[in-house]
Amino acid sequence: MSLPPFMLLRPRRLDEAVVRLADYGPEAMIVAGGTDVVPNLRAGLFSPRALVDIKGIGELGGIRFDPRSGLELGALTTLTAIAESSVVQEHYRVLAEAAGTVASPVLRNMGTLGGNLCLETRCLWYNQSTVWRKACGFCLKKDGTVCHVAPGGERCWAVWSGDTAAALMTLDAEIEIASPRGRRRMPLTEFYKNDGMDRIRLGRDEILSGVRVPARLAGYRGSYQKLRIRSAIDYPLAGVAVAMQLENGICRDVRLGLTAVNPAPLLVREVGELLRGQRFSPEAVEAAAHAVIRTGKPLKTSVSTPEYRRDMLRVFARRALTRLWSSNGGH
C-alpha cells in the first residue's frame, strides 16, 4: 500500500503552522512523529491535500521542571525522552511508566507526546485497508452507514488507544492549544469527547502545543498497568493508571484513569471518593476496582474479547492500588 499523494508543508514556527492549517481547513492534517498518521494514510483512512509537518518547530520541544510551577512538556517531546527523563521518573512516575509502554523502542523514538494525546481512535473494523473495508461495506466511522461493533446504533465505539492520556489525567494535566487567535488552556479531562468518530476538542486550525502538570502532584506514587498480547509493539487492550499520595499509610489523594476500553480515556472519580482518608484494606481496593469496571465499557473493537478486557481492568486496578498503597516505597 503506497501513500496517497499530498502536499507536505514544513513550517518552522508555531504561528506559521496554525496559519497554514487555517488556509487548508479540513483538507489539512498535522503530522508529528507520523507513527499513527503514516499507517493510517496507507490504509486509506485519510486523504489530506496538505500534511503539515510540525517537527521542525523548535518551540514545541523540551521537558522543563520547576518545583514551584511543575512540569512542562512540549508537544514534540518524544515518548522515549519522557520515559527516560529522570525528572519524570522521580516526580511523575505514572507518566514515565505509561510512556515506556507505548509501542516499541523504535516507535517511541519517533512518536511524540502531542501525537499520543491526539491519536486516532482504533477499531478492528476501521484499521484495515480500503479494500478490506470496502468488502464489508465500510462502517459509520469512514464511508459507511453501519457500525459492525454495535449494529443498529448511531454511534461509533472505536476505542481510545493511547497510553499517556490516562496517566496525565491522573496528574491533573492541562494542555495548551495554539491557534491563529492565540493560545488557550484546557484540562486534559475536557479534551476528549468520548466519541469514536470525533475524538477531541480541537479546531481545524489548532495545534496542541504543550502539556503542564502541576507541582502539587509531584512525588505522587504512580503505576501504569497495560493489557496487551505482546510485551512490545501492541496497542493497549485495556490500561489503568493510578497516582496516589500516601501519608503514614493513609491515602491522602488518589486518582485512577482508564484507557483503551472506551472511546476516550477517562478518570474514575469515584475511586478518589471511596479511598481518600482511608488505610489500605483489600475491601477498599475491591470497592474501587468495582467502580472501575462500572466505568470501563469494552466492546468488540479488538481481537481480545470484551469480557477479558473488563476482567483485566479489575485485576489491574486491584494490582496498581495494592502495589502503591500497601508497600512503603511504591516500586
Place this chain on the structure above:
Amino acid sequence: MANFSIVGQRLPMVDGPDKVTGRGLYTDDLALPGMLVGKILHSPHAHACIRRIDTSRAEALPGVKAVVTGRDFPNRYGILPIGHDETAFAVDKVRYIGDNVAGVAAVSEEGARQALELIEVDYERLPAYFDPEETMKAESNWIHDEKPHNIEKEYHHQFGNVEQGLAEADLVVSERFACSEVTHAALEPHSTLAHYDPATDRLTVWSSTQVPYYLHLTLANVLGMPKEKIRVIKPLIGGGFGGKSEVIPVEVEAAVLSRQAALPVKITYTREEVFYAHRGRPIQIIELTIGAKRDGRLTGVKARIVQDGGAYCGYGPVTLLYSGALLGAMYDIQNVQFDGYRVLTNKPACGAMRGHGTVNTRFAFESLLDRVACELGIDPAEIRLRNQLQPPCITVNQLRVTSYGYPECIRQVVEKSGWGEKRGKLPYGKGVGIAGSHYVSGAANSIIRSEMPHSTVNLRVEDDATVTLLTGASEIGQGSDTIQLQLVAEELGVRPDRIKLVAADTERTPIDLGSYSSRVTFMAGNACLAAARNLRKQLFEAVARVWGVSADQLEARDDRVCAQNGSGKVMSFEQAVAAARQQFGTLEATGSYAPPAEARGGKFKGAGVGPSPAYSYSAQVAEVSVDTETGQVSVERITVAHDCGRAINPMTVEGQVEGSVWMGLGQAVQEEMIWNQGRLMNPSLLEYKSASTLESPEIVPILVESVDPEGPLGAKEAGEGSLAAAIPAVANAIYDAVGVRITSTPISAEKILKALRERQKPQARGNGGRR
C-alpha cells in the same frame, strides 16, 4: 568421531553478508527497463458466481497495458496432480474473500490501483461455508462441484487392531483437541517479476519461491508454453517456512500479465495479500484416544482428524496424510487407527507450514500422553523412554527407521533442564513440561510420480582452479547454500572460498525438487557428496599417474593432495587440477540422489506420504510461569535436544532449532488467524501476533548426532522437527504449574483464566497436578 576439516565447522552462512548489509537482491529489489506494476482485484465475497466482468473502462485508462481475467488463461493448476483446481484468475466463481478475480498491469502503481476500481464485476452470492464440521453437512452449492459435501479427501487407515489394543489397555483416555489456524508470516512478502519477450517468445521469471522446478512446470502448463521457452530464477528469499513451497497466485499472475502486455511485470503482495495467499497451518479438530498398560506401554492410538482446508486443494491431502503417518510413528505402537477428512471452506487455502501436518497432532498426542503418564503415576520423560522404537525397524505403517536419537534427546534435556528437581516441585504458578516430536528428512516420494532423481548437482572446475557448484536447491534462509558448499569442500579437500555456487536457475542448474519437507541437506547434500567424489576420483587418477602411485593412496585435505604411502608427496589443489586437465581436458562431475526403494513406504492408499529416508527427533523441556490473575503465560526457558544425525554446521543447525522452537511457541500461546464469516480480521503483522523479542525465552539447544547410515556424512533434517514439541511442552508445563490442561491452541491467557476459574476448588485438581 570422523576426522573432518570443514564439516562440523561453524562456518558463517555464505549468503549472510549480503543480507545483513542490504546489498543482497530480493525479487522486489529487481527492476527491468519498461517494467510495469501489476495489481490484483480480489473478491469481496466468500462464495459467489461471477455473472459478468467488464474490464473495458480499466483497459481504456491511460497507462494500463494489460487487463487479464480468468477466461484469458483458464488452464488449471495445483501443486498436487490430484488437485488441479486453481486458475490464474477465477473463471466463473470466487471461493473466498480475497480470491483472485482480475489483474492489471500499468505504468504506475497508482494507475494500476485506479484501473482495479474501474473493473465492474457482477456477482451472484452463494451460501458460504466457514466451519469445518458444518461444511461436511452441505447438501448443495458445494465449493467445487466435483467435491461432494465439500470433502476434498478422506483417508481411513488401520494398522494392527486398535479395538483390541484398547481393550487390552489398563487405561484409555480420550480428548478433543482444536488448533487454530496459523500462518508463516515470512518477512518477505511474495513477489514475482515476469518478463515475456515477444521477440524471442521466451518468458523469464524471478520469483520468491521455494520450488523453482514446480513453478517452471506450472507456468508451462498455465501459459501453454513449452518448458524450454521458460526460465525460472530464484533470487534471495526472505523466509518461506512453506508459504512459498507451492505455486502462489502472484507467480502465475505476473507471468500471464507480462505475456499479455509483452512487457516485464512485477507484483509484490501487500501484507494483506500474503494473508490471502496464505497456505499456512490449517484449523484441525483432533479426537484422540490413547490406551496404555499400567507400566506405561502404549497399546493403541486412534485419531479422527477434521482439517479445515480453505477453498482450494493446495497441499491439503498431504498435510492430512502427514498428520496420520507421523501420529504414532515416533513410538513403538502396534495398533494405530487414523480417520482423516480434509474439507473445503470459503477461506484462503491452507497448505504446508514448517512441521507440515505433524504439528497439531503432535500437540494432541504429547498432551494426552502427559495425561496418561500423570494418571499412571509415571514420570512423563520415563513413559516416553518406555515406548521407544528399536531401530533399525519398520513401524506398523511401514516407515523405515534407521537412526533414532530420541532416547538420547530425552536423556539430555532431562539432565540439562533440571527436570528431576523441578517437575512437581516448583511453587504454584511455575512448572515444567516435556514433549517430543519428529520429522522427515525429505519425502521419499516426489509429488509428481517419477523415477527422476530428487536432487542433482554438477561440479565444474574452472581455469583458475575455482569450483563451480551448480545446484537446483533453493536457499530460503535455511542454510542450503552453505551446507552444500561445506560438503563439497570437505570431499574435495579445498578451502570453502574456492567454491562458487550457482543455484536455483532452471536454465543453468540441474533439477532439484525444491526446499520443502526438510529435504535439501539430505538429498542435495547426498548429490553434492556423489558429485564431489566423482570429481575427486578424476583428480586422484591424474595425480596418481604423475606420482606413479595408486589412486587409493591419495588424500585431499587443506587445499592439497597428499600421498598417504609415507612418501611425503604433496601437491597443491591447483597443481592437481593442472595435472587432471592434462589428462581429461575439462574437469566436470555430476552426482544425484534418489531415495532407495526400501524407504518409500507401503502400498496402501495414502502410503506415499510419511516415508522418508531418515527421521529427525526432538525432545524439549519447557519452563513456564503463569500469572493466575491474568492467565498470562510466560515461557522462561526451553531446553531442546535435536537429533540431526550429524551437524554439518552446528551454528546453522542451532539456528534452525531455535527458530523452530520460537515458531512453535508463537502457535502455542499467541498466534491465531481470527475469522468472522470468512473475513480475516487480523491480516497484518500488528494484529497477527508473532512473538516479539520480549516473549522469546532463553532457548538452550543441544545437538544429538545419531549419524544416519544414509544421510550425507550421517546428517538428517534440522529445520522443522523441533517445532511441534514446543507446543505440548508448554501445555504440559502449564499443567505442572497450575493444574489445568488446555486442549486448544493458542493457549491464550483468557483460556487459562477460564480454566482456572472452572476449577475453583483446589481439590478438583487433576491427578498428578500440584496443589
